[in-house]
Structure formats: C-alpha cells, structure tokens
Amino acid sequence: MPISLESGLSISTITPGPSAGEDDAQVNLRQFAQFAREHEASIFTYVLRMVSSREDAEDITQEALYQAWRTWNQVDPEAAGGYVKWCYRIAHNLSIDTLRKKKPRAADDEEMERAADTKSLRPEEVYEHRVQAGQVQDCIQSLDEKYREVLILRYQEELSYEKIAEILELPVSTIETRIHRAKKMLREKLERKG
Amino acid sequence: MNIESNNPIPPDAHAHPVSPDPIDELQLMRYLDGRLEGAEKSAVEELLRTSAPARRRLDALREENHLLREALENISEPSRRLSDKVVAALHNEERFRQQALRSHRMRRNILWGVGIAASFFFCVFLMKPREAMGTALSGTGGTLVMSSGERQPLAKNMNIYEHDEITTAQGQFSRIRLGAETLIDIDERSRIAIEKSKPEPSFRMHQGHLGIATAQQEVTLRAPQGTVRIAANSVVDLWLPQPSKAEWPAWLMTQPAAAEGAASAEPPMVATVISGSISIANEKMPEGIAISQGNRVTFTAKERRTRKVDLAGSRVIETRRSTSWHTSEGILPQDRTIIGLLEKPDFQDLGERLGMNRNTPGAIAAALAQLQDGMRASSAAERAERLAAGQQALRVAYEPLHASDERRDFGRMLEGLAHLERGRALMERVAAGKEELSTAYAAFDAARVAFDEALKVDVEAAPAPAAEKPEWARQIAAGIGVTLRDLTPANQSALLASFNHAVAQHWMLTTESVIGERPTVAAREFEGLRNWLSRSVEGMAARLAHGLVLQRAGSEKTQKAIDAYSEILAVSTAGWGEPSRRLADGLKQAALVSLTRLYAEIQQSDKARAAAEDFWLLYPLDSNTPAAQEIKSIIDRSQLKDAAHALQLGRFELAVENYDKWLTAHTPAGAAMDAPEVAAVRVGLLKALIGLKDGGRARQEAAALLKHAGAEKKAELEKLAAEAQMLPEKTEQALELLKANQR
Numbered sequence: 001m002p003i004s005l006e007s008g009l010s011i012s013t014i015t016p017g018p019s020a021g022e023d024d025a026q027v028n029l030r031q032f033a034q035f036a037r038e039h040e041a042s043i044f045t046y047v048l049r050m051v052s053s054r055e056d057a058e059d060i061t062q063e064a065l066y067q068a069w070r071t072w073n074q075v076d077p078e079a080a081g082g083y084v085k086w087c088y089r090i091a092h093n094l095s096i097d098t099l100r101k102k103k104p105r106a107a108d109d110e111e112m113e114r115a116a117d118t119k120s121l122r123p124e125e126v127y128e129h130r131v132q133a134g135q136v137q138d139c140i141q142s143l144d145e146k147y148r149e150v151l152i153l154r155y156q157e158e159l160s161y162e163k164i165a166e167i168l169e170l171p172v173s174t175i176e177t178r179i180h181r182a183k184k185m186l187r188e189k190l191e192r193k194g
Numbered sequence: 195m196n197i198e199s200n201n202p203i204p205p206d207a208h209a210h211p212v213s214p215d216p217i218d219e220l221q222l223m224r225y226l227d228g229r230l231e232g233a234e235k236s237a238v239e240e241l242l243r244t245s246a247p248a249r250r251r252l253d254a255l256r257e258e259n260h261l262l263r264e265a266l267e268n269i270s271e272p273s274r275r276l277s278d279k280v281v282a283a284l285h286n287e288e289r290f291r292q293q294a295l296r297s298h299r300m301r302r303n304i305l306w307g308v309g310i311a312a313s314f315f316f317c318v319f320l321m322k323p324r325e326a327m328g329t330a331l332s333g334t335g336g337t338l339v340m341s342s343g344e345r346q347p348l349a350k351n352m353n354i355y356e357h358d359e360i361t362t363a364q365g366q367f368s369r370i371r372l373g374a375e376t377l378i379d380i381d382e383r384s385r386i387a388i389e390k391s392k393p394e395p396s397f398r399m400h401q402g403h404l405g406i407a408t409a410q411q412e413v414t415l416r417a418p419q420g421t422v423r424i425a426a427n428s429v430v431d432l433w434l435p436q437p438s439k440a441e442w443p444a445w446l447m448t449q450p451a452a453a454e455g456a457a458s459a460e461p462p463m464v465a466t467v468i469s470g471s472i473s474i475a476n477e478k479m480p481e482g483i484a485i486s487q488g489n490r491v492t493f494t495a496k497e498r499r500t501r502k503v504d505l506a507g508s509r510v511i512e513t514r515r516s517t518s519w520h521t522s523e524g525i526l527p528q529d530r531t532i533i534g535l536l537e538k539p540d541f542q543d544l545g546e547r548l549g550m551n552r553n554t555p556g557a558i559a560a561a562l563a564q565l566q567d568g569m570r571a572s573s574a575a576e577r578a579e580r581l582a583a584g585q586q587a588l589r590v591a592y593e594p595l596h597a598s599d600e601r602r603d604f605g606r607m608l609e610g611l612a613h614l615e616r617g618r619a620l621m622e623r624v625a626a627g628k629e630e631l632s633t634a635y636a637a638f639d640a641a642r643v644a645f646d647e648a649l650k651v652d653v654e655a656a657p658a659p660a661a662e663k664p665e666w667a668r669q670i671a672a673g674i675g676v677t678l679r680d681l682t683p684a685n686q687s688a689l690l691a692s693f694n695h696a697v698a699q700h701w702m703l704t705t706e707s708v709i710g711e712r713p714t715v716a717a718r719e720f721e722g723l724r725n726w727l728s729r730s731v732e733g734m735a736a737r738l739a740h741g742l743v744l745q746r747a748g749s750e751k752t753q754k755a756i757d758a759y760s761e762i763l764a765v766s767t768a769g770w771g772e773p774s775r776r777l778a779d780g781l782k783q784a785a786l787v788s789l790t791r792l793y794a795e796i797q798q799s800d801k802a803r804a805a806a807e808d809f810w811l812l813y814p815l816d817s818n819t820p821a822a823q824e825i826k827s828i829i830d831r832s833q834l835k836d837a838a839h840a841l842q843l844g845r846f847e848l849a850v851e852n853y854d855k856w857l858t859a860h861t862p863a864g865a866a867m868d869a870p871e872v873a874a875v876r877v878g879l880l881k882a883l884i885g886l887k888d889g890g891r892a893r894q895e896a897a898a899l900l901k902h903a904g905a906e907k908k909a910e911l912e913k914l915a916a917e918a919q920m921l922p923e924k925t926e927q928a929l930e931l932l933k934a935n936q937r
Binding site: 037124154155179180183 | 223251280284522761
C-alpha cells in the first residue's frame with residue numbers, strides 16, 4: 001500500500017469538526033484516532049522492511065503512533081507531508097535506533113560499499129539470467145540500513161526523490177546517489193549469490 | 195551534459211570507477227524516472243536511438259526497477275490493530291483529565307462549606323511546612339505510600355516527601371525527579387523509600403531494579419548489602435536480583451544435568467556503572483571503594499566482586515539510555531499470552547476438549563486414561579513402554595469411527611503426541627547410555643507421520659511451500675489473549691499437530707547423523723509458526739527452535755542461527771506475569787547455552803566466553819542451575835580445546851595460559867591432582883612448558899606427574915622429564931607469563 005504524503009496535508013479535510021460538548025483535546029484525539037487507523041498498516045509495513053522482525057515492527061509502530069500523538073500539536077498540518085511525514089520520520093528514527101542497538105555495522109558492509117564505488121557491475125550482466133524477486137528481497141534485507149531505507153521508500157512506498165529527501169532530511173542529490181549506490185551493491189550481492 | 199561519461203556517480207559520492215563504461219547509468223536512471231527535461235532528455239533519447247548497448251542497459255534498469263517493486267510489494271499486516279491500544283490508552287488519559295476537571299469544579303463548590311475546617315488545617319500546615327523532595331514525572335504507574343501509611347496511585351507531578359515510599363507492581367514503571375535534577379527510573383516490582391533531601395538526597399532500596407542519573411548532586415542509596423554513593427553526573431543501574439525460576443524448554447532440548455550444592459544464601463546487590471563513578475561501602479570495606487564507568491560490582495555485606503563489562507557489546511546489559519516505559523504516559527506494557535503449546539500433554543483433558551468421549555466407545559476414554567497414566571510414570575523406560583501401549587490402544591479404539599468423523603484426525607494427532615513423548619522418554623535413556631539413538635529417532639519419525647496424517651498432508655510428496663495462513667492462526671489473531679482452549683476442537687488439533695510436527699522434526703535432527711533437507715523444511719515451519727504466534731510466548735519459543743534447526747543446517751546458516759538467539763535475548767519481558775516470565779527466562783537461558791555452544795563449536799572462544807558472560811550478567815543467582823552448569827562445562831571444554839590447538843600450532847604461551855586457567859578453576863586447594871582428567875591436562879601443560887623452554891616449571895610438573903603415573907604413561911613422562919632436564923631454569927618470557935597467570 002503506497003503511502004500518500006498528500007493525504008496528511010490537512011486533517012480537517014478528513015474529519016468533521018467538534019461535536020457538541022467536545023473540547024479541543026477531544027477533537028484532536030478523535031482526529032488522531034482516525035489518522036492512526038488509516039496509516040498503521042503502511043507504517044507497519046515500512047518498519048517491518050527496515051527491522052525484519054514482526055515483533056519489533058509492531059512495537060515500533062505502536063511507539064511511533066504514541067510519540068506522534070505526544071507531538072501532535074507541534075506539527076503544521078499544512079506543511080508538505082504534514083502528519084504522515086512526521087509519523088514516518090518518528091518510525092524511521094525508532095527503526096534505526098533498534099537496528100543499531102541490535103546489530104553494529106559489519107565490516108562486510110563497508111567492504112561492499114567500497115566495492116560498489118570501485119567496481120561497475122552492469123545491470124544487463126546481472127539481470128540477463130532469471131533473477132527471482134525472492135533473491136532480490138533477501139539481498140535488500142542484507143543491505144546497510146541507509147541503503148535499504150531509500151529502496152523501500154522509493155520502490156515499496158513509491159515516493160518521489162523529493163518526498164524521500166523530506167522524510168530523511170537529506171538533499172535530493174544524496175538520495176539519488178544512495179539509490180544508485182544501493183542498486184550497485186544489490187547487483188554485487190546478487191552476483192555473489194549466483 | 196555529456197551522457198557518454200565515465201563517471202556514473204557524482205563527485206560528491208567519492209566514486210572511483212576503474213572500468214570505463216561508455217554509458218552514464220545515473221543519467222539513464224534519471225531518464226527512466228522521468229527526471230530529465232529539455233536538452234538532457236533529448237540527448238538521452240538520441241543515444242537510445244543510436245546505441246544498442248544503451249537500449250540494453252535501459253531495459254536492464256527497467257527490469258531492475260520491476261524486480262525491486264516485486265520484491266517489496268507484499269504488504270504485511272500487523273497481527274492486530276496496533277492503533278486501537280494506543281488510542282484506548284489515550285482515551286483513558288483523556289477520561290482521567292475530564293474527571294479531574296469535574297472533581298475540580300465540585301471541590302470549588304464545596305470549598306466554602308468546609309472553609310473553617312480547611313483554614314484550620316491550612317494553619318497547621320503553615321506551622322509545620324514540609325518541603326517536597328521530589329516529583330513524579332512520568333511512567334506507567336506506581337503507588338505512593340505516605341509516612342502515615344496512606345496509599346495513593348502515583349500520578350504525574352505528584353510531590354514526594356521525606357519518608358514516603360514508592361512501590362511498583364507488574365507492568366508499572368515510574369520516573370521521578372529527586373532533589374534538583376537526579377532522575378530515578380523505578381522498574382516494575384520495585385520498592386524504594388525516600389530518606390532525606392539535604393544536604394544531598396538519599397533513599398533506601400528494598401527490592402527491584404532502578405536506573406539513576408545524577409546531575410550536579412551526589413546521591414546516596416542504602417540497602418541491606420551496603421551503601422552506594424553515586425557521584426555527580428553519573429548513570430548507574432542498581433539491581434537486587436532474585437533467582438530467576440526459569441523453566442527449561444524440555445519440550446525442545448534435553449535438560450542439562452542438575453547441579454550440586456545450594457545457591458548463595460545472602461542475596462547481593464548488583465551495581466553497573468554506565469557512566470561516571472560510584473563508591474561502595476559495606477561491612478568489609480566501611481571506608482568505601484570507588485567503582486568507575488564500565489564496571490559491574492556485585493556485593494553483599496561481607497563480600498564484593500567487581501568485573502569489567504562490555505557496555506556496548508553485551509546483548510543483555512541494561513544501559514538505561516534508550517527510551518523506556520518510564521517515559522510512557524498511559525500505555526502499559528502487556529503480558530505475553532501463553533497459548534498452551536509448551537506444557538506436557540494431558541491426554542484425558544485433551545480428549546475431553548476435542549470431544550473424543552462424546553458418543554464413542556468407552557475404549558477411547560480407557561486408552562486416553564492409559565496414556566495419561568503412562569505420562570505419570572517416573573522411570574523413562576516405563577513411561578516409553580506405557581505410552582507405546584496407550585498409543586496402540588487409542589488407535590484400535592477410534593478405528594471404528596466413521597471415515598468422515600473429524601475425531602479420527604484428532605485421534606491421529608493424539609497418537610503423534612504420544613509418539614513424541616515416548617521419543618523424549620527414550621532420549622532420557624539415550625543420555626544414560628541405555629538406549630540407541632535410532633530407537634528415539636523412530637519414535638520422532640512416527641510422531642511426524644502421525645501429525646502429517648492428522649493434518650491430511652501427503653507424507654510422500656515434496657514439502658509444500660509456505661502455506662497460507664491457517665484457520666487457527668486467524669482465530670488467534672482475532673483477539674488478545676486467545677489460548678488453545680479458546681479455539682474450536684478442529685483448530686486446537688490442527689495447531690497442536692502443526693507445532694509438534696516441527697518439534698518432531700527438530701528432535702529427528704538431533705538424532706540423525708546424515709543431515710539433508712530437514713533443517714530447511716523445519717526452519718520454514720518454525721518461521722511460519724513464529725509469525726503466526728508472534729504475540730505469544732510460543733512465538734518466542736518457535737524463534738528459539740528456528741535458531742536450533744538453522745544451526746543444524748551447517749555453516750551457511752550459522753549467522754542466521756546467531757541472529758535468532760540474539761533476538762530471543764533482546765525480547766523485553768517488561769509487564770510480563772510470573773508464568774510467562776518463567777518460560778521466557780527458560781528460553782533465554784536455552785538461547786545462551788546454544789549460543790555459547792555454537793561459538794565454541796566454530797572455535798570462536800572469545801565470543802563463546804562473551805555469551806557465557808551474558809548468562810552470569812542476566813542470571814547472577816542461577817549459578818547452580820543446570821543451564822549454568824552446562825555453560826561452565828562448554829567453556830571448560832572450549833578452553834582445553836584452545837589449549838590443545840595452541841600446543842599443536844606451537845603457540846606455547848597461549849597453551850600454558852589456557853591450561854593454567856583450567857587447572858586454577860578445577861583444582862582448588864586440597865583437590866586430587868592425580869584424577870585422570872587433571873593428569874591429562876597437566877601432561878598437556880608439561881608439553882607446553884617444554885615448548886616455552888620454562889625449565890623450572892617443566893621439571894616441577896614432570897616430577898609431580900611421575901610420582902602418580904601408571905605404568906602405561908611412565909615411558910612418555912620419563913621422555914618429557916628428560917627433555918625438561920635439558921632446559922634452562924627460566925626464560926624471561928616464561929617468567930612474565932607465570933606472573934601474569936598468577937595475577
């Protein structure tokens with residue numbers, strides 16, 4: 001389910017105004033509940049791809065929603081991406097924290113990065129044989145998180161480079177370079193797997 | 195822009211291509227993504243018109259994008275509505291806020307009515323002012339016990355005074371601020387008492403686990419074991435551990451031999467200095483001793499032991515740095531469901547639940563009673579025999595049921611359980627050297643076939659790929675806390691058959707010498723079970739089993755097995771009740787035993803020792819449990835293996851070091867030095883000392899060994915003694931090593 005950052009542009013367009021007897025806090029909570037129900041599956045999918053553990057993904061999604069609520073009033077719903085971008089950003093940070101806590105970066109990853117820079121494995125050399133989506137999935141899971149996240153946001157969530165740049169708070173050129181480098185590392189891994 | 199460039203990555207990406215590539219791949223990617231316009235787009239289109247390799251490259255890039263989308267397209271659903279719990283908790287908070295608002299209005303209205311009395315109490319209050327010593331900041335709950343004995347739920351911003359006590363129950367975590375800026379994170383099941391606030395805060399710890407972060411002030415903590423002074427700007431984890439009561443997963447792994455001796459009578463306090471420093475004073479050291487960052491001290495009133503810990507590398511040390519339940523407001527950590535798959539089968543109860551006795555011949559009830567009776571037999575041989583007879587009787591008893599009666603499948607599943615239990619009983623006999631492994635293997639194989647038939651799987655066919663979500667998984671996912679007993683009889687039988695089918699395969703793997711595809715098949719089954727049971731203790735158990743079967747798959751899957759064990763260790767048991775916590779501790783201990791064994795097997799002794807160290811960190815009072823003994827024994831064997839290996843490679847210094855360590859641990863003062871195992875180690879040490887040219891020690895060892903040597907060893911020892919005689923008294927290197935080992 002690709003996410004739509006535009007869907008979070010204005011919460012007032014998707015929820016009715018206050019009912020009789022409701023104060024601001026209650027209205028906010030009702031709006032938040034609707035938002036959380038709408039987006040929990042897509043946030044969960046993104047986090048699951050990042051951390052590869054359902055248990056962690058469920059915990060992180062819950063924590064992200066909770067943190068999103070605590071900062072609900074600080075977000076400008078009219079800003080690009082609004083609440084959805086904000087929530088993704090929190091989920092992203094929590095995922096990275098979990099990954100770093102669990103698994104320090106392996107020396108192999110750095111080796112692979114260097115190889116991606118110095119070696120130019122052409123896509124036609126890799127994909128001329130039948131490559132299964134399952135193989136690609138395994139290789140994506142083994143990429144370093146900074147490369148995995150851009151591939152997930154680009155090809156799972158189908159976000160534009162600009163939107164990815166907003167979520168990760170990086171320049172568009174860096175996103176472009178990372179995607180390119182991620183693909184090269186992916187080819188290298190696929191080639192090694194044979 | 196020249197698109198026939200040799201520089202596919204912009205300069206800021208530090209690219210250093212070595213093979214010239216006439217096509218600028220990045221530019222083609224941009225074209226494919228629709229990110230080019232005007233001249234740049236025309237240039238690419240021109241290239242594509244004229245260059246076949248460029249067209250090929252574009253097709254390959256398109257294929258790559260397609261594969262990436264395909265690989266990432268499967269959408270996963272969380273096993274339950276995650277937002278519901280968050281929103282429910284927030285609604286609760288909101289309700290509390292509303293109630294507080296209403297009671298505030300009510301209080302205002304009656305205030306006038308009790309004005310005189312209030313004024314009186316206010317005057318008394320002014321006459322005896324009390325200064326707040328701290329404030330409750332956040333958390334999932336707790337109880338404040340005032341000096342008067344009155345109890346109140348701990349609420350945000352509530353003031354805490356001298357002589358107040360704070361207690362937390364299961365699932366309750368609280369963060370309080372003490373004095374100026376000291377933060378105390380009180381874990382669940384803890385109790386502390388505030389003593390005084392000036393000149394610096396001090397409190398008493400009665401029970402549980404705390405994290406303390408000091409700012410500009412020192413803080414003093416008193417406990418029966420001694421006094422801990424925490425320096426300014428320090429972060430410390432303090433723990434009054436209890437024996438874990440872990441339940442070993444005997445359904446999955448043979449229980450290690452029981453330990454001898456009793457656990458330490460006096461419970462210790464464990465303090466880990468995460469940053470800064472502390473000073474510990476007890477009866478033995480009343481003036482106090484400083485402990486710095488990266489050390490863990492375990493002390494009682496009379497003893498103290500400090501060891502360096504790897505704060506960054508350990509899987510189990512509580513570093514008090516990540517977000518935790520102490521900062522949560524409203525949401526409580528949840529207990530983990532126990533579905534009921536890990537307990538020993540109660541055949542009569544199961545038969546009742548599956549309707550086996552409803553309008554059926556009495557023989558079925560009799561067979562189930564026979565099986566249950568077999569389960570109670572204390573001797574493994576008797577148990578195996580009675581279970582076999584009960585299984586046969588059950589088969590004969592349900593045979594007359596109509597072919598379409600689902601209870602025939604239930605009966606087959608119960609037969610599978612009987613075979614599995616018989617296999618476990620036979621494994622006990624194998625461990626005692628009274629039975630062949632092949633007999634146990636046959637029992638587990640019979641269990642596997644019975645479960646296959648109960649599930650109506652074609653046993654001759656190739657293993658099926660991951661099946662779609664079974665009905666029992668849907669029923670479990672439908673609500674929180676669903677257990678085996680809540681399922682329909684058909685789903686109970688299917689879940690028991692599916693889970694135990696994988697378990698039977700695991701046992702087959704432990705009893706067969708030729709490993710084929712079974713680890714892969716069993717790993718797939720456990721992975722499916724783990725996903726479908728993810729919010730239960732059984733999900734965690736399936737992950738442990740997943741690691742064990744991956745380990746059997748050989749070196750290729752070793753890392754995946756390590757990942758599985760690490761995941762078990764990372765599971766937080768916050769908010770778990772006693773029964774689920776016991777099971778989780780058993781699974782964690784089994785994971786640590788497996789991890790230590792795995793690292794020892796692949797000769798990564800340092801990592802094996804680190805895994806063993808994690809066990810002592812996590813279960814400091816479990817040193818006499820079977821799991822602890824097993825870990826000790828693995829580390830011992832690994833140490834001797836390392837020593838023998840070092841001796842073989844001519845690394846005599848390392849060999850002497852390992853032999854010395856082993857002998858120090860196994861030959862306390864007064865122990866028999868001529869026991870066969872000790873003598874063998876000492877012969878190894880003698881050879882290493884000769885290699886190291888440490889004449890003095892080598893001659894001493896040779897003389898001691900010759901004194902007790904039997905006739906068969908005498909010739910070898912005399913030859914070694916002769917070699918030792920030729921050596922100089924002591925080399926400088928040997929002297930240094932001896933000093934180091936003595937230290």
